[in-house]
Amino acid sequence: xxxxxxxxxxxxxxxxxxxxxxxxxxxxxxxxxxxxxxxxxxxxxxxxxxxxxxxxxxxxxxxxxxxxxxxxxxxxxxxxxxxxxxxxxxxxxxxxxxxxxxxxxxxxxxxxxxxxxxxxxxxxxxxxxxxxxxxxxxxxxxxxxxxxxxxxxxxxxxxxxxxxxxxxxxxxxxxxxxxxxxxxxxxxxxxxxxxxxxxxxxxxxxxxxxxxxxxxxxxxxxxxxxxxxxxxxxxxxxxxxxxxxxxxxxxxxxxxxxxxxxxxxxxxxxxxxxxxxxxxxxxxxxxxxxxxxxxx
Amino acid sequence: xxxxxxxxxxxxxxxxxxxxxxxxxxxxxxxxxxxxxxxxxxxxxxxxxxxxxxxxxxxxxxxxxxxxxxxxxxxxxxxxxxxxxxxxxxxxxxxxxxxxxxxxxxxxxxxxxxxxxxxxxxxxxxxxxxxxxxxxxxxxxx
Numbered sequence: 281x282x283x284x285x286x287x288x289x290x291x292x293x294x295x296x297x298x299x300x301x302x303x304x305x306x307x308x309x310x311x312x313x314x315x316x317x318x319x320x321x322x323x324x325x326x327x328x329x330x331x332x333x334x335x336x337x338x339x340x341x342x343x344x345x346x347x348x349x350x351x352x353x354x355x356x357x358x359x360x361x362x363x364x365x366x367x368x369x370x371x372x373x374x375x376x377x378x379x380x381x382x383x384x385x386x387x388x389x390x391x392x393x394x395x396x397x398x399x400x401x402x403x404x405x406x407x408x409x410x411x412x413x414x415x416x417x418x419x420x421x422x423x424x425x426x427x428x429x430x431x432x433x434x435x436x437x438x439x440x441x442x443x444x445x446x447x448x449x450x451x452x453x454x455x456x457x458x459x460x461x462x463x464x465x466x467x468x469x470x471x472x473x474x475x476x477x478x479x480x481x482x483x484x485x486x487x488x489x490x491x492x493x494x495x496x497x498x499x500x501x502x503x504x505x506x507x508x509x510x511x512x513x514x515x516x517x518x519x520x521x522x523x524x525x526x527x528x529x530x531x532x533x534x535x536x537x538x539x540x541x542x543x544x545x546x547x548x549x550x551x552x553x554x555x556x557x558x559x560x561x562x563x564x565x566x567x568x569x570x571x572x573x574x575x576x
Numbered sequence: 577x578x579x580x581x582x583x584x585x586x587x588x589x590x591x592x593x594x595x596x597x598x599x600x601x602x603x604x605x606x607x608x609x610x611x612x613x614x615x616x617x618x619x620x621x622x623x624x625x626x627x628x629x630x631x632x633x634x635x636x637x638x639x640x641x642x643x644x645x646x647x648x649x650x651x652x653x654x655x656x657x658x659x660x661x662x663x664x665x666x667x668x669x670x671x672x673x674x675x676x677x678x679x680x681x682x683x684x685x686x687x688x689x690x691x692x693x694x695x696x697x698x699x700x701x702x703x704x705x706x707x708x709x710x711x712x713x714x715x716x717x718x
Binding site: 494542543544545546548549556558559562563565566 | 596597598599601602678681682683684687688690691
């Protein structure tokens, strides 16, 4: 049923073999002391949390709307009181509400570990992944709504078509045909280049950024942070030829591309995978300028 | 999707206080920008009407009774104008500081500290504004 967070095992550090060097295992070593203090601090925090919420119920208010059911055509909020367990996430809470109280409560979810990107909700006024957001971090009652600026299909399910259209518009796939010189049968990437695109590859297509973006809300043609990040991921990949990179830049430098971004940092704030979206958009802006203005 | 429901006000209303630093910076930047444009045109209108076509008479300037001098002196004697001057300075200083912040953002420098630089520009604006009050309010209560 609900995912239970693994209890941290206090014995674990002791079961590890301690090094022979007395300085390395000495209890006086500053690192050890810091670790102990940190552990104690964590333990204290946990006990505080438990005493706060142990045996209590969590009050969630969930957005309900269904165009096909007579009584749900006018959107409303339903209240659910879900028993709290340690490590409970927002997704766990709505799953409990669905399983125990109202089986018609509809939302998307799949992997429940922040990989599939299907359960981005608007939780207490912020776009967050349901499976990655701890109940204990939130103020109650917890208001759970579908993503703003996307049309609601039913309850917490929004229409993702437009988001996917924008994602596909930047051709989010590797386009290099030729193999490098030499006898390599594969297109290898340098470690430095991999490091450069690392953060941008983490996108899980959850649409939280698109939903938080003020510009995307007002301009339906705007590519949106996720799509531009995708374009960045491939434009910065050195394995693709220069012409392909120019082709990618031509896509993002259009009227509704990177120049629409006004650096409000909303997307970077909400990204559940901590992708520095604004940074990537800004870098593509500079690349686009460099491509068009050549004084050297 | 014709069947889906437009959430209308539920979506847009009452969200303003849930903004984060970057959004506040953007809103203040727009606001101060429009204020400065408004000031610019008021400034041009007031001064150009004050000059007058015949106000180049050197004797009047000597006696400090020409239209320009009297207009400026009249304005400066008003308490509200002094207050507005302090406000103008605050608006301009914030716009300059946040403009520098945006320049850094455009150059890709320190994007992870963008919220801190916004708070810093707010604090600095406050400090400069408060420090300017004795100068601007000289002769009208200070």
